[in-house]
Every structure is written in structure tokens, then in C-alpha cells.
Amino acid sequence: MSLLEIEGLSLEIHGEPILKDVSMQVEPGRVLGVIGESGSGKSMTAFGVLQLLPNGSQCRGCISLAGQDILTASEKDLCAMRGRDIGMVFQEPMTALNPLQTIGAQVAETILVHENVPKSEAFERAADALRRAELPPERFPLSRYPHELSGGQRQRVVIAMAIALRPKLLIADEPTTALDVTTQAQILDLLKRLVAGEGMGLMLISHDLAVVADLADDLVIMRSGEVVESGPAHGLFRNLQHPYSRALLEASGHVPERSGAAQDKALLKVRNVIREYQSHSHGWWGRTTHVRAVDNVSFEIRKGESLGLVGESGCGKSTLTRAILGLEEIQGGEILLGGTPVVSHHRVNRDVRRRMQVVFQDPYGSFNPRWRVDRLITEPFHLMDSPPFGAEREAAVAEALESVGLSAADSRKFIHEFSGGQRQRIAIARALIIKPDLIILDEAVSALDVSVRAQVLDLLAGLADRFGLTYLFISHDLSVVRSITERVLVMKSGQIVEEGPTDRVFDKPQHAYTKQLVAAAPVLPADVA
């Protein structure tokens, strides 16, 4: 008998069907990977197991844990079961902990809720749980508050909370999505060791095929509330039946085709750039400390080239982006576009700015919700001395929209009428409309589902060939950077630590940090991709 048995589970929230006839099993000591894009119902399945569903939820079917029926259990029995028999790890470590309580108290609470033991004993066992989650109390005392820990460390606290009572089943819902690659690898390793060492069953939920492929013994692929494919992981990848799962696999390793080649002329030159912040870390009578976000960075982008810039959060890549765009002043060095400085005499050079545009990450926050599409995408016309108007403007709008795969008729719509992928296309149209030379793509596909991401990458590749565009592609996602760039820069703590052709850097990394980064990046098994 399986540890967790979900059989024909259907879920409705306020009458709206969310899950349809979902079945899956978790065996003790094994990892079940649940894969799906947003809206596939994978997280709702997990919340169904814990019976922590939103108000107005209606479940049918059967969920049983070690033979005990969950759907018919009383709330009292469920409370006794949660935390003791099932532990859960969530996506957002930054918000999953109570900011007002120490980590020790929060881990000990799992024990105190279920067992009638003295506080001191609960804290001793909490220390033990933290040690098992590899956050040794010698270095991270129980009296720490969540805000004193990093994201990865907080996720370890959440894991310690979940495993404090050695539950039979651990559910991890996108446990590493909010973390950097190297932290992600460490957390995944930890989960792997816990499953092996404690004989727990693990239900690992993710949108990322590569994350799951590495870890899972069994796989379930979900789409719009239904299971489309399931089976042992080993055979499944090579033998996918459902067209959706095949498309998903293809999209995950997708490499857009490119034909254009870079010219030998430098378009953007970044020379010894320094960007410092002043921070008053000790109140306003304390010392002023200087934080160097960008530390003596130099590189060039040739015309027609696609250059990648990778690094983890806080490495300074966003600051560098803003400096190149002229949104922040630099304290040293120079930035030249086509030989002209971006900023001269503390003023941004309009002619230079006209030649570069940017596409941001968030498809939802990138547009003023009160403007129509035509006004949104023509905003860069502000940079032109005589912007087109009337029929000419309409033609420009239509051309930009059509070149990103939308229609001219979309110009009268508001932004909320579009999906995430479409919005990102509109953002590209806005960047294209004044025909820039350089487009900076700041995590431009990071928020998109894999299948949509593959389409947008294809679009970008096609546009580069068609308009002879140059890209600076900034991302934390190595696989995306690898698929679309020719050359790559690796950034760490404000400095470029390695630079070279993309394939060379990823296949034979030289710098220790790059090696660490490449090793940490989850990859699909070689025989399937």
C-alpha cells in the first residue's frame, strides 16, 4: 500500500472546477515529482492533501495517508495529522515565517502543538531539527529572528519546522523557485538526503522539469487540473505519450534558431564602471559607508551580437542595467553607445537614449493600467524630435504590433485584456517602435511559463535577425542565457568574474564561481534533452 494515495480527486472552488479526476501515489522513501505550468492545479493538489483549501472548496474522490481517509477526517484529526504525519514546505521563504517570533520558537511550536512536553525539551528537539536541516544552532542560534537570515536559510527553517516530528510525508511546493541557483542546488540536495536518511515520502511540486528530473523517482505531469502523464521517472522522459508533455519537454530545452552573425564593430562600450551607494547604516550620526554595487566593470557588445549577463540576486546586474540606461549616475568609468557617452555633464544624452530600449521582467507591472496599447507602445516617441502622428503613427503602431505577432486591432485595448505572454510581446513592441540598436532584456522571460517562454525566445531571435538588433540579455537562468546568447559575462559581487563564448563558459568554466554556478544549475538528463 502506498503512503499517500490520491484517487479520482476532483475539486471545485465556489462551483468552479479546479481539479478533475486527479490520481497519484507517493511511496515511502521515494520522491514523486509533480510538474505543471501555472494554473495546472499542482499546488491545489498539495493543499488538498493537507485540507488547507480556500473557503468554498468542495472535494470529491479519495485521499488517504497510510490507510487513513483524509477527506472524511474531522478537523480535529486533521490538525493532529498536519505537522505530525505530513510536513509542508512552501514557495516563499521570505513570507512563510512569522516575522515577530524567533526561529527556535517557530520550530519548537511544531513539537509543542502535538506533544505534551516541557518547553526546554521542545527547544532541544527544535535545535536538532535545525541541525538536520543543516542550519546548525551553533552558528544560527534559536533566538534569531527570520529577518536576520537569508532566503535559503529561512527555507531551511521552514524545512526544520516540517521535519521536526519526522513526518511520513513531506510536501514541497516549489521549494526553490524563489531562490538563487546555488542555493536551489543546496536545498534540493538537502531534501534528497532527508528522504534517503529518514525514509520519508516526498511530493515535490515544480514548474521546472529540470529541477524535478534530477530528484524524482516517479513523475506526474499536470495541465489545467488534470493529470496528463504519470509513471516512473526513469522511463517516462524517453517515452512521453501525451502531446502536451512532449511539447513541455521540448520547450524546456528549447533553443531558438538564429542566422545573423555579429559584426566586428563595438556598439556598446562599458569601461571601468563604478557605481557606489552611500548608506547610513548607523542612523544619521553614524558613519557613512559606501557600498559598491558595480565594481570596475568593463565589457563591449558588438553590433548584432547577443550578449548574456548572468549572476545571482544582489550581484549588481540590475544596477549595471540602470547605469547603462542612464537611470543612475556612475561614480567612475564611462559608458559609450556608438562612441557617444550615455551621460555627459550629468545629463542623459537624448540621441544615445533613443538608440536603446529595455524590456523588463514583470509582464504585469510594466504597463500603466489606464492607457491603451497604442499610447503605451508609443511612449518612446517622446525621445524623438518630430514624432510621427496621424496615419504615420498608426502605421508605426501596427508595424510594431504585427512584428511581435499581435494585430493592429489590439492597439485600442487595455493591458488587462492580455495574457502574460502577450504582455511581454507588447513590451517588446514598445522597445522596437523607435527602431533602437540595442535592446536590454532584463529577466524578460523569467516570469513566463516554459511553453510561452519558448515562443517569446523564438520571437526575439527572429526579430534580431530581421532588424539587426543587438541584445544584452540579463538573467539568473543559465539555460535561457545559453539558448539565446553567443557570448556571456558572469557577474559576482559587482565584478565580472568570467567572460567568453557561451558554450565555452558553460562547458569549460574557468572561474571557481562559474564552476559552482554551472554545477548547481539543474539540467535535464542528457539522454532526453
Place this chain on the structure above:
Amino acid sequence: MLQYFLKRLVSLCLSLVAASVLIFLTLEVVPGDPAAYMLGINAQEDTLNALREQLGLNGTILERYLSWAGGLLVGDFGTSYTYRTPVAELIGERLWVSLPLALYALILSTLIAFPAGIWAASKRGTLADSGVMGVTQLGVAIPNFWFAMLMVLVFAINLRWFSAGGFPGWEDGFLPGMKALTLPAIALALPQASILTRVMRSSLLDTLGEDYIRSARAKGLTKGQAMWRHALRNALIPVLTIMGLQFSFLLAGAIIIENVFYLPGLGRLVFQAISARDLIVVESVVMLLVFAVILVNFTVDLAYAWVDPRLRRRR
């Protein structure tokens, strides 16, 4: 923690200085010659000069401000022109009515609002919740002095449970004094309790939607346990802000309510001073009340640090 405390303390002092300058400018510089203003148009030249001398009006503006502010520091508010007694004495007497009244109202409003807000939040969407919300909707809209008049009509004039006004003083004991302050305190507390209930409820509902509540539930806590152990303290942060603001409304409200019940508090003093054009008294009372408001805000800032560990270390 110490750093946070010192920083708030400096900010408190700066606010006090700025407020005192503002009050001084409005009441002693804007009227031109305060002595002439206070005595009216028919004043004799020598009376005027005597008053100017008494008020110390013969120096420059800066000298006058410094001597006034210096006096404040040692509790010397000057001498009332109409009462011919030190203002500090006048205020001291009246403060023993106004301050207990405001505190009484604050305690009442907190005692009503906390349970009511928590109850409504835990019964979200039910009839009980709608009922509490409906009552608070009325409570927010009712003018407190009118509510006071209605209470006088019902509880003093018709039922005769309370006297319609006046204050026996604290010499006769604590209870008679409190009894005289009860109707005024209820009238003051009702609208504030309504606001606080609504804030408590919505803040609690916001917190209950946080991720860490879900974490707590996944640990096996019941809904009630998650609310008491995790949501409540987090929900207190916005509630504290509102309580701080409310104190200034309570003080101001007390001035109005004192009029309904003929209580010899700061309100009565200040209105008599206005009609007697006694600027010194007005100035002192306003300064005292502003001081109280600033002091309460300071206390609220400290309370934040007590509730929220994030404030204790960083700024």
C-alpha cells in the same frame, strides 16, 4: 534598541521645538501687540505698558520666545492676565479632569474594540460580523457631543442614574469622580471604539491571509491557535498607529465633551480664555495638548519596537 530609542528621542525634541515656535508665532507675533489685543481698544496707555512689562513684551521676538520656552522647561507657563494666577496652577487643576477623562475613554475604547474586532474577524462573513460592522458604521458617524446629550437625556434626566453634569472633585474619593466622568468617557469612547474595531478587524483579516498563517496551520495549529499565537501580534502594528492618532482626537474631543457636562477641565478653561482674550492661557493649553500628542506618538514608536523585532536592530 538604544539607538532606535535615542533617534526617536531626538525626533521628539525637534518636534517639540518646532511646535512651540509655531504656537508662539501664531499667538504672540501674528496679533501684533498682544497687550493691546488683550486689553481691547479702550485700554489706557499706562495699563498697556504695565501689561507689556508683565508679559515681557519689550524684548525682541527671539528674546521673548527664548524666555517663554525657557519658562516652559521649568514648568513656568507665565501668569494669566484674567485670573491673575500662574497659568501652571490653573492648568494643573484642570488637567486632573481632562487627563483622567481622556485616559478613561481610551481604556474604554480599547476594551470594547479589541474583543469586538477579534470576534468580528473570527466570524468573518457571518451575521455576527455584519452586526458588529453595522454598529461601528453608526458609531463612526455619530457626533460624540450629540451622543453625550442623548445620554444626559436618558440616563441623567429620565432615569436619574447619573447627574447631568458637574464634577465633585477627587477630594470626595475616587468613585464619585469616576462616576461623574463615566457618561463623558462613554460619549468620547464610542466613536473611537468603532474606528478601532474596524481597524482591528481589517488588520487581523489581512494578517490571517499571510503565508506564515498557512505555515502555522500546516504545523497542525487550529484556526483559533493560528490567530491567537501568530496573527494577533502582527495585526497589532497598524492598530497601534491608530491608537496613537486616537489619543489626539480624544484630547480634542474631551475639550468639546467637557462643555456638554459642564466639567471644569482644560476645555472650559480654554474657551473662557478665548472670550477673555487671555492669550497666555490659550497658548499654554495648546502647547500642553500638542506636547501630549507628540509624547503619545513617541510612546507608540517605542511600542512598535517592543512588538516588532525588525525595528530593534536596524533603523
Place this chain on the structure above:
Amino acid sequence: MKGLLHNRSTLPGALLTVVFAGAALISLFWVPYDTTVLNIADRMKLPSLAHPFGTDQFGRDILSMLMVGARTSIAVALVAVGIGMLAGVPLGLAAAARKGSLPDEIIMRTNDLVFAFPSLLIAVMITAVFGASALNAIIAIGIFNIPVFARLTRGAALTLWSREYVMAARVAGKGAARISLEHILPNVTNLLIVQGTIQFSLGILAEAGLSYVGLGAQPPTASWGRMLADSQTMISLAPHLAIFPGMAILLTVLGLNLLGDGLRDLLDPKLRRART
């Protein structure tokens, strides 16, 4: 518009608001009886057909007094909200545009300072120097409203300044002032409308309080607060003198609050999403 009526609090709120605003408007052209003429013979009459709400201690028709009082209340509160918005919103926008700079610091510190003066204290100071009038009430409540709107605008604008569309506008070469007008202001309007309704209702309460203690409108201008003050000594003899003006204040404020709640639910997309 449909959404507006879906909320159950909006309709009664809008109705009450329309009734009192209508009464105030009509009083400009017509009132049942002249409120400046005293008629001692008809004093303290209980409600009747001729005088639906009765008459006061000087024989004036209470309905007519209430209509004129509505005009005073609404005018004072409206102008005070206007002052608060006209001064507070630009200050808030400017502070947000230069977050952390000296002007921001000055604006916010001044705000904190003004916040320490409840409108009643401002009214006390103004009256002590210039004497009592309705204008005092307007200025006192108006000054009190400035930091309210400045803080609200700054807070909302700050979150908008971190949005990527503002970044995109900066990349398009637009300056802080232009971005504030094109991108920030339109997206804080909803918030301002909702807060405006709330401050309007608070203004009516404050005006009533000020005229009740004699710091607001002076006779012969009829005002609800003064009517209550005048009725106080007679409350056991003629309770209706106190009941009707109080009800008028209560219902106007209630109406505005209900309307504000409805508008907030309608205009705030965040709340709307949470509801579904």
C-alpha cells in the same frame, strides 16, 4: 456603474448623500420659512403639518434651519477637503518623486508637525487671534487635511515609482514632473476619491463640533452644531430641538461613509480581486 449598485452599502449611501446635498442646494433658492425671522409666538412647537420637524425656541422652522445648516456644513467640509487636496496632493507627489532627498524630508517632517495639531487646536488658536467665524472652521479643517492627503499620495506614489512602467517612462526620457502627471497621478486618483469622501464626512463632524463650541459659523448663519448648542439647555423640555439636527449630522456622515466604502470596493482593483 452597474458594479456601483452591486455593493449593498453604496445605494443607501448615495441616496442619503443626494438627499442632504439636494436640501443644501434647494436652500439656496427656497426654504419653507425664513430662518432669519424670529416668531416667538410659535416657539418650541412639536412637529406638525405646518412645521414637519417643529420649531425652535425662537419660533424658527427647524426644517428650514436644517436645510440652511446642510449648506453650511457641506460648504465648509467641501472647501476644507479641497484645500487639503490642492495642497496635499502636489506635496505628496513632489516628495515621492524625490524620495529621501531634502525636500522630501522637509515635507514629511512638516507633515508630522501639523499632524500633532488636531483641527480643534488650530481652530482654538485662530479664534483666539482673529475671532470666531465659519472661515476659521474651513481653515482649521483644511490645514488638518493637508498632511492626510500628502501622506496618502506620497505612500501610494512611492509604490508606483517602483513599478516597471515608470522605469519604462524614464527610459523614454520623461522627467519626474511629467511622469508624476502622466503615470502617478491618474493611478492614485481612485485612492484620493475614496479618501476625499472619508475626509468630507470627517469634515462635517468636525464642523459640527466646532460650531457647537462656538468656534465655527456665527449667528445668524444656521449650522447644525449651533442648533445643538442652543438646544442643550432645553433638552428636557423640548428634546426634538436636539434630535433632528443630530440625526441630520449622523445621516449625512453615515451616507458619505457608506458611499466611500462602496467606491473603495468599486475602484480598488486589489479589493475587488480579493472578493471574487
